Amino acid sequence: MEQRHLGRTGQRVSRIGLGTLTWGRDTDEHDAAELLKTFWDAGGTLVDTADVYGDGEAEYLLGRLMDGLVPRRDLVISTKAGSVPDPDRRFDGSRGHLLSALDASLARLGTDHVDVWHVHAYDPATPLEETLQALDIAVASGRARYAGVSNFCGWQLAKAATWQLAAPGARTRLASTQMEYSLLQRGVEREVLPAAIDLGIGMLPSSPLGRGVLTGKYRGDATPADSRGASEHLAPFVAPYLDDTASRIVDAVTTAADGLAVTALQVALAWVRDRPGVTAPIVGARTAQQLTAALSVETLSLPDEICRALDDVSAPVHRYPDHDWSTL
Numbered sequence: 001m002e003q004r005h006l007g008r009t010g011q012r013v014s015r016i017g018l019g020t021l022t023w024g025r026d027t028d029e030h031d032a033a034e035l036l037k038t039f040w041d042a043g044g045t046l047v048d049t050a051d052v053y054g055d056g057e058a059e060y061l062l063g064r065l066m067d068g069l070v071p072r073r074d075l076v077i078s079t080k081a082g083s084v085p086d087p088d089r090r091f092d093g094s095r096g097h098l099l100s101a102l103d104a105s106l107a108r109l110g111t112d113h114v115d116v117w118h119v120h121a122y123d124p125a126t127p128l129e130e131t132l133q134a135l136d137i138a139v140a141s142g143r144a145r146y147a148g149v150s151n152f153c154g155w156q157l158a159k160a161a162t163w164q165l166a167a168p169g170a171r172t173r174l175a176s177t178q179m180e181y182s183l184l185q186r187g188v189e190r191e192v193l194p195a196a197i198d199l200g201i202g203m204l205p206s207s208p209l210g211r212g213v214l215t216g217k218y219r220g221d222a223t224p225a226d227s228r229g230a231s232e233h234l235a236p237f238v239a240p241y242l243d244d245t246a247s248r249i250v251d252a253v254t255t256a257a258d259g260l261a262v263t264a265l266q267v268a269l270a271w272v273r274d275r276p277g278v279t280a281p282i283v284g285a286r287t288a289q290q291l292t293a294a295l296s297v298e299t300l301s302l303p304d305e306i307c308r309a310l311d312d313v314s315a316p317v318h319r320y321p322d323h324d325w326s327t328l
Contacts, residue, residue: 001014001015001016001042001043001044001045001295001298002014002015002298003015003045004202004279004280005202005279006116006146006175006176006202006279007148007174007175007176007196007200007201007202007279008173008175008200008201009146009173009175009202011076011115011116011145011146011175012045013045013046013076013279013280014043014044014045014046014076014280015273015279015280016044016046016269016273016280016281016283016294016295016297016298017044017046017047017048017078017204017280017281017282017283018035018036018039018044018046018047018048018282018283018284018285018291019048019049019206019282019283019284019285020032020047020048020049020053020058020061020062020284021050021053021058021284022053022054022058022284022286023049023053023054023057023058023061023062024053024054024055024056024057024058024060024061025053025054025057025058026286027286029061029064029065031286031287031288032061032062032065033065033069034287034288035285035287035288035291036062036065036069036070037069037070037288038288038291038292038295039291039295040070040074040075042292042295042298044295045074045075045076046075046076046078046204046280046282047062047075047076047077047078048078048079048178048204048206048282049062049077049078049079049080050079050080050081050083050120051079051080051081051083051101051104051105051108052080052083052084052085052120056104056108059079059105059108059109060108060109062077062109063108063109063110063111064110066109066110066111067110072111075115076115076116077109077111077114077115077116078114078115078116078117078118078148078176078178078204079105079109079114079116079117079118080117080118080119080120080150080178081097081098081101081102081105081117081118081119081120082097082098082101082119082120082121082123083120083121084097089125090121091120091121091122091123092123092126093119093121093122093123093125093126093128093130093131093134094123094126094130094131095130095131095133095134095137098119098131098134098138099134099137099138102114102117102134102138102143102144103143106143112142112143113142113143113144113145114143114144114145115144115145115146116144116145116146116147116148116175116176117135117138117143117144117146117147117148118147118148118149118150118176118177118178119131119134119135119148119149119150119152120150120151121150121151121152122149122151122152122153122156128156128159128160128163129163131160132160132163132164132171132172135147135164135172135174136170136171136172139172140172146172146175146176147172147174147175148174148175148176148177148178148201148202148204149174149177149178150177150178150179151178151179152177152179152192153191153192154190154191154192154194154195155191157174157177157192157195157196157199157201158195158199160174161173161174161195161199161201162199165199173200174199174201175201175202176201176202176203176204176279177192177196177201177202177203177204178204178205178206178282179192179203179204179205179206180205180206180207181193181203181205181206181207181208181272181275181278181281182205182207182208182209182210182214182268182272183210183214183249183253183268183271183272183310183314184210184211184213184214184241184246184249184314185207185210185241186314186315186316187316188203188205189316189318190316190318190322191322193275193276193277196277197276197277202277202278202279202280203275203277203278203279204279204280204281204282205272205278205280205281205282206281206282207284208268208269208272208273208281208282208283209265209268209269209283209294210241210246210250210268211237211238211241212238213238213241213242213246213250214249214250214253214264214265214268215263215264215265215268216250216253216254216264216265218238218242218250219247219250219251219254248313249310249313249314250264252309252310252313252314253267253268253310256302256306256309256310259306260300260302260303260306262300263293265293265294265297266293266296266297266300267300267302267306267310269281269283269294269297270297270300270301270302271302271307271310273297274301274302274307
């Protein structure tokens with residue numbers, strides 16, 4: 001699999017990443033082992049997790065598999081901290097919480113460092129400089145090799161990156177940002193992606209298949225019994241992308257796939273993988289068969305005319321102040 005640099009760093013990662021959102025909950029150790037082995041055999045290196053996935057079980061499972069199935073040195077492990085199970089405070093970006101969470105992640109993973117450590121979300125109750133100090137301490141202590149953020153909007157990302165760049169050599173430059181990005185969710189193109197490109201921060205799209213909807217499995221009001229849409233706890237996650245707008249985009253993806261003699265999954269994934277500023281979409285497959293289908297996109301490059309057609313049908317409305325005001 002082709003390797004890409006993570007933002008403006010020397011770290012290289014596979015241009016498709018493996019997500020572990022369902023590990024330890026819907027994905028057991030046997031299935032997780034199959035997924036990781038399939039990914040590794042295909043040349044994949046970037047594995048993404050978080051301390052809250054499966055209440056820590058995802059990290060624990062990954063640690064067990066690295067112990068005997070796949071060598072730790074062959075993987076680029078990315079994890080996140082900051083989400084908390086508190087209805088009154090969903091995110092805790094305090095230095096104390098983040099560093100304690102990192103230590104707990106390392107214990108579950110069975111490793112002395114993670115390759116990329118992300119703040120899971122912006123915490124308005126904590127001064128941003130305190131949150132960023134935790135990243136500096138993690139990298140300086142060797143517990144993380146690179147640092148990034150996740151789910152930061154445009155001004156939050158720009159503020160964080162600028163703060164880090166204000167003291168070259170003393171603060172840790174942000175390497176990446178993880179955001180939802182697909183043909184069904186192009187909101188990052190408004191401000192986040194331009195900021196990331198300008199600042200040399202690699203984009204790691206999550207849910208690149210529109211939470212599974214872009215595979216076409218929900219066309220015609222169908223809800224496969226083994227799909228996320230049929231899962232009691234994941235159905236609300238899929239529901240926002242089952243509207244008429246999404247249906248038109250899925251139809252266009254399917255038409256493009258038919259014309260290219262490939263699958264809708266391949267078209268949707270190739271589109272986001274090759275967008276400007278994108279380093280590696282994170283794919284959260286449930287089975288090794290699904291993952292193999294996603295990894296087959298390695299040989300596919302969409303023709304320019306197909307990309308333009310998909311751009312047009314899925315184009316978000318971006319007006320003032322994103323476009324030149326004099327043309328409005």
